[in-house]
Amino acid sequence: MTAPFVVVGADAAGLSAASKYRRVDPDREVIVFEKGQWISYAYCGMPYFIAGRIDQLSDLLSLSPAEADERGIDLKRGHEVIAVNPDDGVVHIERGKDGETIEQPYSDLLVATGGRASTGPFDVRDLDGAFTLHNMDAAAAIDAYIADSESYSFDRVADTPVDRERIEYNAGQPAPETAAIVGGGYVGVEMAEALRERGLEVHLFQRSGHVLPPFGKPVADRVETELAEQGVTVHTNTPVAELRGEERIKAVSFDGGDDEIPVDLAIVGVGIQPNTELLDDTGIELGEGGAIRTDEYGRTNLDRVYAAGDCATARHTVTGEETWVPLGLTANRGGRAIGATVAGDETPVGDIAGTAVVKAFDMECGRVGLLDETAARKAGFDPVRKTITAGSRSGYYPGNAETDVTLVADRETGKLLGGAIVGSDRAAVRINTLSTALDAGLTVPEVERLDLAYAPPFSPVWDPVLVAAKVLGGQLPD
Amino acid sequence: MTAPFVVVGADAAGLSAASKYRRVDPDREVIVFEKGQWISYAYCGMPYFIAGRIDQLSDLLSLSPAEADERGIDLKRGHEVIAVNPDDGVVHIERGKDGETIEQPYSDLLVATGGRASTGPFDVRDLDGAFTLHNMDAAAAIDAYIADSESYSFDRVADTPVDRERIEYNAGQPAPETAAIVGGGYVGVEMAEALRERGLEVHLFQRSGHVLPPFGKPVADRVETELAEQGVTVHTNTPVAELRGEERIKAVSFDGGDDEIPVDLAIVGVGIQPNTELLDDTGIELGEGGAIRTDEYGRTNLDRVYAAGDCATARHTVTGEETWVPLGLTANRGGRAIGATVAGDETPVGDIAGTAVVKAFDMECGRVGLLDETAARKAGFDPVRKTITAGSRSGYYPGNAETDVTLVADRETGKLLGGAIVGSDRAAVRINTLSTALDAGLTVPEVERLDLAYAPPFSPVWDPVLVAAKVLGGQLPD
CATH class of the missing domain: 3.50.50.60 (FAD/NAD(P)-binding domain)
Structure with missing residues (x-):
């Protein structure tokens, strides 16, 4: 056998x-x-559960043990x-x-x-109100911690193998009013939105010069403006020194510990x-x-x-x-x-282009490929880049919104290396055009000649991606 | 010289x-x-002007004679x-x-x-209330005809070289209540939306079996449902026989003239x-x-x-x-x-993939490439096709909407030949993924491995395009 x-x-x-x-x-x-005990859950959905936009934690489960069984999978939890x-x-x-x-x-x-979630130098385990968002139990605990014990309902976690004791403990804590988010990556930005939606004051700390480092500065600039407009205080170039508190989080310190902001919730999202x-x-x-x-x-x-x-x-x-x-x-x-x-049907796993999209309140962001100059040089390219602003729809059509497209190409060959898009109107899914172009190895002049969709409610005659290709193409040697 | x-x-x-x-x-x-006298105007914006969604006809002008002059163009109108x-x-x-x-x-x-607009067998020139939407003067005339003479304002056409006499004449006509649109192509569908927005009862007549023929039946089915829900009466398989009336349109007849529907506005959009x-x-x-x-x-x-x-x-x-x-x-x-x-910089005009998108009330439609079986066979392909329904966002995320994707491929080579997308949530711009894939000559298995964007608010883990490629790929010979 x-x-x-x-x-x-x-x-x-x-x-x-x-x-x-x-x-x-x-x-x-x-x-x-x-x-x-958890199987097949949507990690990416957890911030939206915490935001309260999704009613039940079980909505994030995409396959139940019973369904696995029906598929003939011998699942041993x-x-x-x-x-x-x-x-x-x-x-x-x-x-x-x-x-x-x-x-x-x-x-x-x-x-x-x-x-698993990295915690960097921070130990979140021994401090009430300090969390990483690394699994479903953590999501449920954060959600319960934000609620006060009277308003919390276990309906939120019905039909899940959640750690009920941990929830009870967290729901029993006083409801927090001010949160620090340590790390301005996807999780940090999504959690900033979630916590604002739950009515908290939010401070977002980012070690480096801008949030969402893999998306590049033009995207980050728009996102930081949006975060500020939505009431999030963004601290860039601000490595958090310490999570302070005895039993419960009381403050996060920075400037090497010389300064601190009092908080009663801290979410550490510094990578995985x-x-x-x-x-x-x-x-x-x-x-x-x-x-x-x-x-x-x-x-x-x-x-x-x-x-x-x-x-x-x-x-x-x-x-x-x-x-x-x-x-x-x-x-x-x-x-x-x-x-x-x-099973005998040899299938390649497929390359990845590093495509990623993230929502920051009303701002949609996408990125793909090589955006970073150092990474591009390391891979043997001589990168040229250009960021343009174009409309998301015809200029006269209601709802037209400024869409910024960054393209990076290799100077000598004109080969497209990467791109990023940010805007409030259908910006995120537009990144798929670039992802497909990268997969196919298109050059910028080839991208410029793509027959992309035009109709006033959805796109100007020249899609923002085409505008960027035209402008960057004009800067490449013939 | x-x-x-x-x-x-x-x-x-x-x-x-x-x-x-x-x-x-x-x-x-x-x-x-x-x-x-008109230059550089947005033909595609005219239905939205008539709908009242755009305030002034001049908003549709993208370049003025003065701007042409600034560019050093010797323009002679x-x-x-x-x-x-x-x-x-x-x-x-x-x-x-x-x-x-x-x-x-x-x-x-x-x-x-x-x-120019084809009128088929219909002569619209001698009948008040009968129009083709073939230029800016026609758009302005239709807009004025729909208004009653008291409510019409020449502000709508300020700063344009419009035919003011024609407008005055049309604004002076009694405001219409019931419209017939002859032809269910882009213009017909967009005008149905526009005229509903202006409060008219609308009948849309399509000679063949479904509206939007180039988009294929799966798109048309969704659009016809949407049109019906929005109060448009769609008559498919119904060639209009005649525009009836003496001075002014009174009815459109069909069934070889045996049946008629009384109307006081008719728009003929049967092609260009x-x-x-x-x-x-x-x-x-x-x-x-x-x-x-x-x-x-x-x-x-x-x-x-x-x-x-x-x-x-x-x-x-x-x-x-x-x-x-x-x-x-x-x-x-x-x-x-x-x-x-x-000017000496030899530049190819670029191929076209037949990319097209259209809005039908809340439904967004896109199409690209070879969808029609006959056209595919004529080009030497053996087409296989599949239509799937997938979510536009993660299933648990609010606003997730059913998105139908049709893909057509060549059976032997697996080469992608065309596709169509319809849905209410960001469906139209997704067609650009397929347009780019066609331009690059990708096969269905290659499309299946594209690294497309995923984030709960914008797309499920498997973008609808990937779902379609997976299913169609499963039907192709190894």
């Missing part, structure tokens, strides 16, 4: 792989081990894979319920252990790091960002061991080099491709 | 050419002859070019003001005479045809749709004679064959490229 396909981790990558595997080969077994023995093709598992250790042979193994510890001592190769190095089929350097999702590297569309950008589509797509490959 | 670059027609193509020409070569002269002599490199012009005929030698000639008569007897080659045949630089078969805009053919991105799709971007882009080429 052949050993089963074994998957570690029951989130986007793991369950996509298992589902696809079963569809391609319904005759063979797939077992998914998940150390906790409360089973932590604690070691991998690639020579014998076996994983060792600790069962939560009895602490027993069991062994499971595999034909193929997918490591989809995800990532890949969960690779399981493969320590297996001879696994790690790559960019400390993530598990994978090839175009998601294979690691270990025989019959694959990795996908936030714990794995990917290949960059523009540079062809290894990169690590932990995002949802990459996880789903990688898992799905590996599921097909293991 | 070198003869000037001569342009016939001062709309999108003509003025784009002249402007670009002057920017590239400020030392040489360009003369633009325009038979009428009221000058009708009545003949071209390509052997001598001379055009003959009739001046409106005195009826004098003059000659003008050219070094290069651009014919940018545009198109290219204005090529100027080149009769010059040996000009015409192509698709009777438009002037042009090559990749916009050159006709006549020496030093170019054509661009609604009067010219273009090359299709997917088939590589000649096509004729009169739309705004094509005109602007073609004119601009020819302006550069004539």
